[in-house]
Amino acid sequence: MTTLIKDTSGRTSKGSVAILCSNSRLQLRFNYGGKRHYLSLGLPDTKVNRKAAELKVQIIERDIAYGEVDLTLQKYKPQNSLGAVSLEGLEPDLRDLWEKWVDYRKPQLEAKTLEWFSTMGNHIHRMPVYTLDQSHQIRDWIVANIAADMGKRLLTRINACCKWALKTGLIAQNPFEGMAAEIKLTKAQNTDHFEIDPFAREEQEAIINAFETHRYHKIYAPLVRFLFLTGCRPSEALGLKWRHVDDDKILFKEAVVYANGKPTAKGSTKTGKDRFFPINKTLGAFLDSIKLENAKSEDLLFNIDGKPMNYNLFWRAWHGRKSGKKRYVGVVTNLAEQGQIKRYRHPYQCRHTFITQCLEAGVPIPQVAKWVGNSPTIIMQHYAGILSSVQVPEF
Template sequence: MSFNTSHQGPPSGLRAAEPRRRKSSKGTVQVKNSNGRLQLVFTYQGKRRYLSLGFEDTHETRELAQMRANQIRLDIISGNFDETLAKYKPASALSVDEPEADDPQVVPSLMELWMQYVEYKRPQCSPNTMYHVYGTYTGYLERIPTHELKKAAEIRDCALQLIPVESCKRFIVRLNACCRWALKSGVITENPFEGMAQEIRPPKAQKNDEDTDIFPFSPKERDTILQAIQENAFCNKHSGYKHSFYYGYVKFLFLTGCRPSEAIALQWKHVSRDLKTITFEQAIISTKEGQQLREGLKTQERRRFPCNGIVQQLLAQIKPQNADPEALVFPGYSGGILNTPSFRKTVWKSVLKGLGIEYRKPYQTRHTFITLALENGLDAKDVARLVGNSPEVIYRHYAGNKRELFVPEF
């Protein structure tokens, strides 16, 4: 796997200047209040047009109405205007020459609401948040066959079949936020997702089981996280240490798929002199007395991991001269065992939040490695040997969802 450390993103702190007010020009669309409801007024081909949006006049709905107005104006100028207005009206009907009164409100689909909600959130969120968070949930919604609000329970049940339970719960939380916004804006009259996320509970066998809560990072998310840690992009200026201290540790997790408890227990005596092989045979576990070393691994006594060129290069960069065989490969900043709860709180959370990437535990680096290994053609049985799982677990939780079935010619 290669790591792209190039950084792309808009300059921070820049905002477009407010345009000067000028006389109406071609394609100008006005947002007006008509009997307490917002309405778009414009002229097209010599005819005065009125588009009732059905929204109460609030600050939030004004922003939404202006986005609709901007779209109409751009379409008129570019010659792509939709004369049926189906493209522009979320919950109203058109009247030509005179506004229509007492139009029955059309209930928008969940997809229509969601896209409006995404546009409402866009000015408030970073590009990373829009891509990684809202882009992910848009993808989920596109996979669901129905978008009727009255079928909210069916949407939930379908999502439970398509994505992991914990991911589904987060998805429903977002849909609830979307419908709560739409309800407050007067677009809908009730929120069918209210309280639904609290009813989603993983089976007891899955609760707090990091091996079955699978929500891997994408390659782009992985590379962005590593770059941010390496460059101390979100490190508090008053911090006693730099995030970059943990760069090797996080990159190692992504490159090997080992459990964090195995990585922080690794000593240089477990790494061959030529850096080609790592032997995992112990782990650091949390007890009432604190972190303690335990011989053996979660599912086996030990396993050997063959290092590719990237892992060898990383180990060569971080290995001290005349390294003590008993020394930890990834110690804490002050020496001793790396404190994983402190790392999550002070480094990991701040980096993901700063990047706008939905929070996931560092354990998801393991799921990321397994997922990408399968997607790049490694056999499930070989992946199982690399990460210390059984082939059955790999097939059940990863390969079964990733492989496309086909019938060979024989």
């Protein structure tokens, strides 16, 4: 746990140095050269040591003012005359590093990503060991206690955290380098929605039909069909209002993401760029079928009692969930278990399915990229396997 003891300006702004207490040890934090720097003093949090920390603050603030900061931080570290301090314990543990890294990344992250980081942080705080010299025990605990795909992602983020800590001088080495790559996922375990694994057309129809006929989850059927028809991102579909729909095109301009269980409206798509999507006969008929006679321009296309549709609940309907010892099987999970589709796949594969079908139909790559909000380069990189199946024309 990190606690702010003193900040000469009320916040760590340019020219000021904050004194922190982390795991009963004193640290300094300041901004310089566009980066945030941490200095572990290695001193217990006592009145005497706080005075020593304040002297260090004065030195650093003077160097900041004159542009003479020692970026190695060696100048500001306690000398041996301050007392014998063993090297063990000078380095912050993984819990402390994670808090610092998330704090550093926070201004750059969306609410949904911060929610994921919070979940990962909870896993870290559950670990029985957390010092960096116990990295292999940490890895073994992750493998034994966390699902393989989540465990791999957690180790990937821990490695990124420690890379940052190494670069900023908080630690001497990164013991987690390469550990995530050691976790091999089977096809069934890999729920990464970035892997291209499109549904066949008969699988697509089976999924739509299963939602349409489901007693509890049929409310999500229009959303599922729309994702297959447009290849848009789920967050973009959830942000669509009727004012975004014309007779011949849809404007993807806004998005809705969920963080801490609450919808957060974004004034832009994931890429920050607006885009138009043409309405063909099939899509036009679908939109007509879901539009209420009294629909207003500000009404969401996909809503429940006028409120934004909750993606987390949609995910549960698609995938399933556990509650205690009871297991609730999701619609698509059930189709996979019953053999009606080849295997389970993430909802994001609706997008990959649309892109794949467009490429197979011979739609030019720049046009597909324009429709789905990607660059032609990304389409080429990620769908090279699909493109390789296209036959050379006869001349």
